[in-house]
Each structure stands twice: as C-alpha cells, then as structure tokens.
Amino acid sequence: MLRTLRKINLVLLVLATLQGLVLWRTQSSNAATTFLYEPFYGNWNPSSKKYDAYPVTRTASFDHNLPDYNQSEPNSTFTFRDGSVVTVVPGTLCGSGGGERNCYNGHPGIDYGLTYAPVVAAYSGTIKYAGWESTNHDGLNLGLMVRMEHKVGSATPNYLTVYGHLSGITVATGQVIAGYDPNWKAHEQIGTSGTSGNSPRPHLHFEVRTWYNNAWKVVDPFPWTGPSGGDTWKNRSGVESVNLWVAAPRQYPPPGDGPVVIDDNNTNTGGFSASSGWTTASGGYNNGGFRWRYTTSSVTANGWARWRPTVPISTRYEPQVYIPAWTSTTEGNRTHAARYEIWSNGSHIRTVIVDQHRVGYYTDPNSGAITYSGQWISLGRYFFPSGTNSYVRVTDSTFGVCNQVNESNNNCSSYYSETTGTKRILVDAMRAYAN
Numbered sequence: 464m465l466r467t468l469r470k471i472n473l474v475l476l477v478l479a480t481l482q483g484l485v486l487w488r489t490q491s492s493n494a495a496t497t498f499l500y501e502p503f504y505g506n507w508n509p510s511s512k513k514y515d516a517y518p519v520t521r522t523a524s525f526d527h528n529l530p531d532y533n534q535s536e537p538n539s540t541f542t543f544r545d546g547s548v549v550t551v552v553p554g555t556l557c558g559s560g561g562g563e564r565n566c567y568n569g570h571p572g573i574d575y576g577l578t579y580a581p582v583v584a585a586y587s588g589t590i591k592y593a594g595w596e597s598t599n600h601d602g603l604n605l606g607l608m609v610r611m612e613h614k615v616g617s618a619t620p621n622y623l624t625v626y627g628h629l630s631g632i633t634v635a636t637g638q639v640i641a642g643y644d645p646n647w648k649a650h651e652q653i654g655t656s657g658t659s660g661n662s663p664r665p666h667l668h669f670e671v672r673t674w675y676n677n678a679w680k681v682v683d684p685f686p687w688t689g690p691s692g693g694d695t696w697k698n699r700s701g702v703e704s705v706n707l708w709v710a711a712p713r714q715y716p717p718p719g720d721g722p723v724v725i726d727d728n729n730t731n732t733g734g735f736s737a738s739s740g741w742t743t744a745s746g747g748y749n750n751g752g753f754r755w756r757y758t759t760s761s762v763t764a765n766g767w768a769r770w771r772p773t774v775p776i777s778t779r780y781e782p783q784v785y786i787p788a789w790t791s792t793t794e795g796n797r798t799h800a801a802r803y804e805i806w807s808n809g810s811h812i813r814t815v816i817v818d819q820h821r822v823g824y825y826t827d828p829n830s831g832a833i834t835y836s837g838q839w840i841s842l843g844r845y846f847f848p849s850g851t852n853s854y855v856r857v858t859d860s861t862f863g864v865c866n867q868v869n870e871s872n873n874n875c876s877s878y879y880s881e882t883t884g885t886k887r888i889l890v891d892a893m894r895a896y897a898n
C-alpha cells in the first residue's frame with residue numbers, strides 16, 4: 464500500500480515536474496500576450512448578405528529576412544516564417560506560388576485577400592493616423608491607411624497595427640476605439656478595404672509593430688516555425704515572432720435585413736435628392752444612370768446629394784454607397800476623397816472618406832490587364848432611429864483631401880489638396896442594411 468502510494472506520489476511528482484517544464488517552455492517561448500483579432504468579418508456573400516462568403520486567405524507573407532519595404536535592396540532574399548528562402552527580383556513579386564507563398568522583397572506585413580469589405584480594429588486602442596500615407600496618393604505607399612496604437616497589459620503603448628490600401632476610412636485621427644463587441648464578435652469598424660496606394664488589386668495590408676529597445680519594430684504576428692536560431696529578423700532586430708492572435712470564433716455579423724436601396728435615377732428616387740449642377744451619365748448601378756460633377760477644394764460646397772431612407776426600426780444600420788465603374792474614363796479623373804456625411808436623427812455624427820479614384824481597379828496577375836468594376840463601399844455602422852431623419856449626404860467639397868483626416872481640423876490648407884476642376888465626384892445608389 465505504502466509502496467503503491469509512493470509510486471503514485473513519484474508519478475505525480477514526475478507529472479508535475481513535466482507540467483512545470485511544459486509551462487515554463489510555453490511561457491519562455493511565447494511570452495507575449497495574445498491580443499489580436501482578425502481585422503475583418505470576411506468577404507461579402509451576395510446571396511446570404513453576410514460578410515462570410517469565402518475564406519479570407521493570406522496572400523502575401525512577412526519577409527523574415529529584412530522587412531524594411533525596400534524592394535530595391537541588393538539583398539534580394541525573402542525568408543518565410545517556416546525558414547524557407549527564395550530569391551526575388553527586386554521590385555517584382557516572387558511568383559513562387561499561390562496563397563501566402565506569395566512574397567515581395569522587404570514585405571513587413573501580412574496581405575489578406577479582402578475585397579471591399581469592412582476592416583475592423585484588431586484590438587482596442589487609439590487612432591494615431593487616418594488618411595493618405597503621402598500626397599502621392601497612388602505612389603509607392605499604403606494609400607489610404609489607418610495606424611493604431613495599443614496598450615497590451617501595459618500602461619504605455621507597446622503595439623501598433625497598420626491597415627493599408629483602404630477604399631474608405633470611417634475613423635479620424637485621435638479617435639479612441641472601444642473594446643470588443645460581443646454582439647459582433649469584433650472591435651469597431653475603421654474602414655473598408657480596397658486597392659488605394661501602390662496596389663495591383665484589392666487586398667488588405669496588415670502590419671504589426673512592437674515597442675522594443677526604444678523603437679517601433681515590425682513583427683510577424685504569426686510565430687516563427689523555422690529552425691531554432693534561424694530567424695534572420697529576430698537576429699537583426701531582437702524581436703521574436705510569436706503568436707499574437709486570440710483564438711476567437713470567426714467574426715460573423717448578424718445577417719442584415721433589407722436592404723433599402725435608393726438609386727439616384729428618376730424612376731426610383733425614393734429618398735434621393737440633389738442640388739442642381741450635376742451631369743448625368745449612363746453605366747451606373749443596375750444599368751441605370753449616375754451623376755457626376757467636378758470637385759472643389761474649397762470648404763464651401765457648390766453641390767450636394769442626399770440619400771434619405773425610410774428607416775423601419777430603430778437599430779444599427781450599415782449604409783453602403785455604390786461607386787460605378789464608369790469604363791468610359793480612367794480612374795485618374797475621379798476624386799481621392801469623397802466626403803460622405805452620416806446624419807443620425809438630424810445630427811451629423813461622422814464623415815467617412817472614400818477614395819473613388821481606385822475603387823474597382825483590378826490588375827490581372829497573369830496578363831497585367833487592368834479592369835474596373837462597380838463596387839459597394841461600406842460606410843460603417845450607425846444607430847438610426849426609425850423614421851426619415853437619418854441619412855447619408857455627400858458634397859463636391861474635398862477639402863478633406865489633406866493627408867490627415869481630422870474632423871476637428873477643417874482647414875487643410877497646409878496639406879495637399881486636389882487640383883480644383885480636374886477631379887470628379889460620382890454619385891449613384893446607396894443602400895442600408897439593418898444589423
């Protein structure tokens with residue numbers, strides 16, 4: 464009996480020691496707190512009217528060799544997180560295969576095949592920047608982008624997340640993004656994905672940086688799985704790539720009722736109204752017409768348009784606007800900063816910036832052919848009380864074409880502004896889903 468007990472005790476002791484070792488190993492090799500949630504719900508499924516249609520694949524990987532965005536560096540080695548290495552021709556895609564096997568030299572983030580779908584904050588925090596990365600809108604940069612600062616188990620910010628190539632941003636610099644919403648299984652929406660900036664086709668560029676050795680350093684949010692000691696980026700920067708993702712259920716928003724569609728054409732005016740001065744054109748939503756006019760960089764608008772739905776019940780709605788393809792002209796004529804005002808119960812509660820310029824732009828990866836398609840762009844989610852006092856309004860004023868989108872700063876004269884009289888703003892259909 465005693466011997467048996469001793470044996471059991473010994474076994475328990477060994478088990479406890481093993482458990483301790485496992486725990487110690489886990490903690491030492493994975494010391495970082497997991498905090499990231501997937502920064503999207505999914506792609507739009509037209510039949511179920513949910514953002515869940517297709518799995519959102521990771522289309523490009525983090526370069527563990529030298530994630531510095533420098534595609535012309537002489538060292539053209541790309542190192543995947545599993546330790547495999549390819550040589551890329553500087554300035555070109557590696558073309559080594561589909562999915563996340565795609566790489567381009569110096570890529571400091573993860574690319575997701577997200578097409579014109581809401582982008583949500585990966586964690587609560589503060590918007591440090593919301594706007595264009597540079598005055599050269601579609602140059603070598605992230606285009607319309609958002610940068611957030613996070614405090615993860617720390618009193619001071621210790622992580623940054625970056626969201627690039629957006630088609631719209633629904634937040635402003637300085638805004639605080641609240642915590643996880645259990646109804647939506649997500650944090651707040653910060654924009655809509657797209658292909659602005661230096662991007663061949665719609666995708667979301669997602670980047671994580673961590674505060675290490677008194678500097679922000681990019682880090683792969685997925686763990687290094689290659690040979691121990693073989694992570695070039697860890698050896699260079701000191702930061703270790705460990706899993707930063709919370710194991711959360713996939714974020715499926717509740718199905719939307721509706722939608723209420725309000726087109727701008729005369730046979731379906733519904734709640735549409737507009738000032739004079741718009742030119743009509745064909746090729747809009749549902750083979751109908753749409754309207755355009757030249758933008759003004761002045762704060763004072765010359766023209767406006769408004770979609771005023773009859774809201775059946777008081778709840779949250781997701782207004783979306785349709786940007787037509789307008790194949791008769793190039794994207795170069797369209798504005799980089801259409802300003803959509805969200806009005807709830809008669810009050811202006813938010814301004815959403817949409818890049819009409821690159822909406823629908825798609826470069827075929829094989830042939831290189833460029834095509835355009837009409838797209839619905841989500842403007843975020845807002846509480847609308849029942850009735851007709853909540854609406855979306857847009858003007859031809861693009862004074863917000865400053866780099867930085869900050870609603871408290873209406874004077875953007877110190878920033879880049881589009882040339883007056885050359886860029887057009889397009890107005891077509893709007894729809895709203897109750898969710």
Ligand SMILES: [Zn+2]
Nearest residue numbers: 572573574668
């Ligand atoms: Zn990217």
